Amino acid sequence: MTITGLHLLLTYACNFECEHCFVFGGPQQSGVMTLDRIGEILDQADELGSVEWIYFEGGEPFLYYGALVRGVQQAARRGYRVGIVSNAYWATAPEDARACLEPLAGLVQDLSISSDGYHGSEPDGPQTQNALAAAAGLGIPVGLISIAGPEASGVAAAAGQIPAGESAVVFRGRAAEKLAHRAGRRDWRTFSECPYEDLRSPGRVHLDPFGHVHICQGISLGNLFATPLKAIFADYDPDAHPVTGPLLRGGPAELARCNGVRCQPGYADACHLCYATRRALRGRYPQTLAPGAMYGAASAGRH
Ligand code: SF4
Numbered sequence: 001m002t003i004t005g006l007h008l009l010l011t012y013a014c015n016f017e018c019e020h021c022f023v024f025g026g027p028q029q030s031g032v033m034t035l036d037r038i039g040e041i042l043d044q045a046d047e048l049g050s051v052e053w054i055y056f057e058g059g060e061p062f063l064y065y066g067a068l069v070r071g072v073q074q075a076a077r078r079g080y081r082v083g084i085v086s087n088a089y090w091a092t093a094p095e096d097a098r099a100c101l102e103p104l105a106g107l108v109q110d111l112s113i114s115s116d117g118y119h120g121s122e123p124d125g126p127q128t129q130n131a132l133a134a135a136a137g138l139g140i141p142v143g144l145i146s147i148a149g150p151e152a153s154g155v156a157a158a159a160g161q162i163p164a165g166e167s168a169v170v171f172r173g174r175a176a177e178k179l180a181h182r183a184g185r186r187d188w189r190t191f192s193e194c195p196y197e198d199l200r201s202p203g204r205v206h207l208d209p210f211g212h213v214h215i216c217q218g219i220s221l222g223n224l225f226a227t228p229l230k231a232i233f234a235d236y237d238p239d240a241h242p243v244t245g246p247l248l249r250g251g252p253a254e255l256a257r258c259n260g261v262r263c264q265p266g267y268a269d270a271c272h273l274c275y276a277t278r279r280a281l282r283g284r285y286p287q288t289l290a291p292g293a294m295y296g297a298a299s300a301g302r303h
Pocket of ligand 1 (some may be wrong): 194
């Protein structure tokens, strides 16, 4: 497989605790990448030889501003294209927004601002507008990403790298726990494929502060602080993997079926069934369905 994007979850901590968050970001979460760890990840990215993009996201990456700025500088110096995803809480006034972004000018090729009702900030709210204006003034390419309410229809969903504009909520992580009851239901047996991730040959993975390499949030292929990324990817056998194997054979329905997980009659979407099944299987696959932070175990995130 050819990995072109590494998405660094700089921290699970966030000043908000949005209901739609895939990764249970919130004030109670622990775990942050140090500069040493970021350097180690960039060394491993160099060894892969195929990486083009390094993203810094979270949680809220601006909470650890020193690590963010130095991490961006290091990634750019090594020739990577750099992206950041942030809720722009720091853009409290035009000059404050500019002060935060100035050290990143010329180094960042994609600044995505999350702004929607979940974040307590609408796209026309002052912080969002301050961040957009400051980025534009500094020549930083910037876009707005927002997630629609769970009852929305006719809005396409996306997972992983959310595109600019409005996307439908995907019922994983906290969204599965907090929002799925507001959506319609389908028979669990109809969810016979993973609709969003290329589990056989992903183009990008998420890396968390504990070293987990996520092919989808909460499905770990290994720990890069124990085994280098190059070896993790070389050893990955999608069909033999205890979680991606069943998902490839028959989607979340097959993951539940082959593990004897008792299902509810209906689920909001494939990810809702997938997440609920994985959560039930954490004891059986503790190294793979990790860390706890991805399953709502705030501050107990190492496992
Ligand atoms: S079905 Fe499972 S593996 Fe696929 S995108 Fe949804 S949560 Fe991830």
